[in-house]
Amino acid sequence: MGDVELILSHPVDLAVDWIGSEELMGQLQACWLVVEPGDVPLCPRIVGRPGVGKTTLAAAAARRLGKPLYIHQCTMDTRPEDLVVTPVLSRGGAVRYHASPIVTAMIEGAVVVLDEANRMSEKSWASLAPLLDHRRYVESIVAGVQVPAHEDFRCTVTMNDDASTYEVPDYIMSRIQPMIEVGFPEREEELQILKYHVDFAPEVLLGLTVDFLQGGHQNDLDYSTRDGIHILRFALKLRASQPERPLEDVFDQAVRQVLGPDAFEFDQKRLEKNLHQFQILDGFQDFFTNEEDLLGDEGELPDEDD
Ligand SMILES: Nc1ncnc2c1ncn2[C@@H]1O[C@H](COP(=O)(O)OP(=O)(O)OP(=O)(O)O)[C@@H](O)[C@H]1O
Ligand SMILES: [Mg+2]
Structure with a gap:
């Protein structure tokens, strides 16, 4: 990226299928469609109780698209740079820049799932704001680069009803739209x-x-x-x-x-x-x-x- 070398993350190999509600799968697939040249894909939030299949829905949708899947597991300790680029000191003393699963998916035109994203602090969310709207880029302060998303890049966020550690700020809520609600199955x-x-x-x-x-x-x-x-x-x-x-x-x-x-x-x-x-x-x-x-x-x- 420019004259900075980024070390990319590895995709996850989740060979899982989505069983049951094609309605929910259809909603997620619709969010990721680009219907006209000026259109952009949406980044929906998948919400529901623990263990109802939110991550599975996202992973299966990526699989149906035939795209590699990256999952960024969000926690209360996630720092803004963890979401973008992390500098790591190598043995020789040089700094190496590791791209997060999000940035890797943006570069490769893959799917990223921000899993259990409502565990992150407001400060961490802020670094993703330009990615989640029409601008579709992130900025790494530490590496001094701006990374634009590949046109095939797709993104979704899962949120566990019970796990909010911090309040998700309104300006972020307005970007992770629409809501796809996963309930208990029949x-x-x-x-x-x-x-x-x-x-x-x-x-x-x-x-x-x-x-x-x-x-x-x-x-x-x-x-x-x-x-x-x-x-x-x-x-x-x-x-x-x-x-x-x-x-x-x-x-x-x-x-x-x-x-x-x-x-x-x-x-x-x-x-x-x-x-x-x-x-x-x-x-x-x-x-x-x-x-x-x-x-x-x-x-x-x-x-x-x-
Ligand atoms: N519709 C489904 N099709 C296939 N597998 C499912 C489905 N719903 C749930 N599962 C299975 O149930 C388990 C829990 O699903 P998953 O991890 O996706 O839940 P989750 O909603 O993301 O939970 P959490 O909120 O704890 O992250 C997994 O083994 C998943 O494969
Ligand atoms: Mg999950």
Whole structure:
């Protein structure tokens, strides 16, 4: 870049597919379209609870575009220069300039995900302001260079509902638009996601896990698809090491150890409630199919003419 040599970052190799809502995938793909010569791609923020698939959506969209993917993991310690160019002293005493994943993606015309970006301070965000609007460049003070984004460069930001360390400043919020909201998946979608990740799990265990997760979603609890994948994997490992234990038993232990005793109690109560409802329904079934209802007044089958 000019007469400064930048050492580029490496892309991540995340061979993951997006299962389920094509609506969400379509929204992200639309943001990245350039529809006319004067148009620029948008940098949307993908928001939602932990473990619902925000990073996966961005990574899968990059994969569908056939572009390399760079992920910048943002933390409360991220400094402005970490986002752009970091000077590193080499053994010989010379300064070498390391380009961040963001700058590398800008140079290569790739996709960058600013992951969990709402953990960063306002000072760090400031260095990205010109990148996130129509100007599409960043400035490295330490290396003394301005880096323009390649026309194929695409960007998105993920934000975890629960993890705000700092308030995201308004002038940045107005640049990371629109918002794409990832919610909990429907039962059939969630089952497909679990199957995709743990395709060797028996149907019974998949059923127990998806019912538990869906019960959690209905009760607005933070049990995510990621938790479901961990429960499945742990239950299967327990079962492999103790084959005599029933699947229900290893499932209960996995829920307790992955999510804690509250989740286990929630599951027990949910099952009791379902059993209770089932018994009531069963009672109604008896009521409606009472043999005497089917028989005539005298206890005989009614005539066809009646
Ligand atoms: N629709 C989906 N298709 C495929 N995999 C999914 C989907 N939704 C969730 N997953 C899987 O669930 C796990 C959690 O997803 P991911 O890491 O993308 O969540 P996240 O929303 O980014 O979480 P966090 O807020 O903690 O960063 C991953 O293993 C991911 O592959
Ligand atoms: Mg994530």
